[in-house]
Amino acid sequence: MKSPHDIIVRPLLTEKASMHYLPHNKYLFEVHPSANKIEIREAIEKCFDVKVKTVNIMTRRGKLRRVRQVPGYRKNRKLAIIALKEGEIEVL
Numbered sequence: 830m831k832s833p834h835d836i837i838v839r840p841l842l843t844e845k846a847s848m849h850y851l852p853h854n855k856y857l858f859e860v861h862p863s864a865n866k867i868e869i870r871e872a873i874e875k876c877f878d879v880k881v882k883t884v885n886i887m888t889r890r891g892k893l894r895r896v897r898q899v900p901g902y903r904k905n906r907k908l909a910i911i912a913l914k915e916g917e918i919e920v921l
Contacts, residue, residue, distance in 0.1 A: 833872035836864045841908065855912045860886075862907045869909050885910040 841857040850857055860869055866884045873881050887910070891903035 831861075831864075831868065831872075833875045836861050836868055836872040837876060850910065853912070854915070855910055858909045858911060860907050860909045862888075862905065864907065864909075866909075869911075873911055880914040882912040882914045884912075 838859040838861060841859055843857075846857040858869075858873070860872075864872075866886060869886070870881045870884050873879065873884075887908050889906045889908065891905045894901050894903060
């Protein structure tokens with residue numbers, strides 16, 4: 830079994846995340862690319878001692894970047910949108 834700290838890479842504290850997700854008691858995290866919803870739910874509940882209502886996942890493909898004439902790609906990222914149950918305290 831993976832450690833919860835291996836599954837959760839970092840919380841994403843962006844302007845868009847704070848405007849769109851925080852008012853609805855949702856939080857955005859970058860997670861390990863091989864993690865599934867069940868592992869993410871358990872990791873969040875263990876690390877932050879909260880009850881998770883839903884977990885939504887999206888995968889962002891890496892952008893094409895060039896160094897002189899050589900094309901390359903940034904790494905792919907998996908993001909998780911975590912909705913907490915009513916009455917839970919804020920995670921961040």
